[in-house]
Amino acid sequence: MAKTARPAPLPAEPVDADRVLAFINTLSSRPTAAPVEHLDSYEALVAWAREQHLVSAAAAERLAGEARKHPHQAAAVLARAKDFREALNGLAAAIDTERQPSADVLKTIGECLASAYANGRLVPHEGALQWVASAEDDLERVLWEIGRAAGRLVVSPRLARVRACAASDCGWWFVDDTKNRSRRWCDMTLCGNREKLRRFRSKGSK
Ligand SMILES: [Zn+2]
16 A cells, blocks of 8 residues: 655644743833833742743742842843844734744844854753753753754744734734634723724724
8 A cells, every 4th residue: 555645743832832922012002102020120020920920939039149149241132132022022022923034033033042052051851851941040041941942943933823913002922723714802991992992982082
C-alpha cells in the first residue's frame, strides 16, 4: 500500500503570545495623547515579571534587593527593557497593518533574543529540554525571560494573528484566534461596548 504524505499535526503551541503582548501593553492607551507607563521603575518591571510567572516570588525579591544595591545598573536594564518593548510594539504594528517591520525593529529584537539565549542554559524538563537563565539573580534576567518568550512568538505562525484593539483610546494588543479573524476588541465588555456607545452618541449629536 502506498504511503500517503500527510501533514504532521500541529503541536500544542508552547508559544506564550499573551505574555509577550502583555509586556507590550505595559505602555497602555498608546493611541491617545497621554499613554500610561506601567514600568516606571526596575521594581515595577520585576513585579510585572512575577505576575506573569516569568520569575518566582523568591527570585523577584532577590532581584529587587540587587536593584537597591546597583541602582544605575538597574536603571540601564529598565531602559533596555523599554527599548525591547517598543521594538516589539513596532513589530506588532507592522504585522497588524501588513507592512514589513523596519530594520531597526528587527535589529533590536534580534539583539535581545541573542542575549537571552546567550545567557541561558538547557536543562531536562518533562521529557524535553527547557531553557533557563544561566544566572538566576542577574539584574538582566527579566530581559532574558521576556526575550525567550518573544523568541518563541516571533517565529510562530501565531504572530500573524496579532491585532490592536480597535477602541480609539485603547490600542491593547491581543491574538485573534477567531476562525474568520474578525475579533476587534481586546475585551468586548471593556472596550467593545464602550466604543459602540461612543459611536452611537457621536452619531446622535450630529
Ligand atoms: Zn481595548
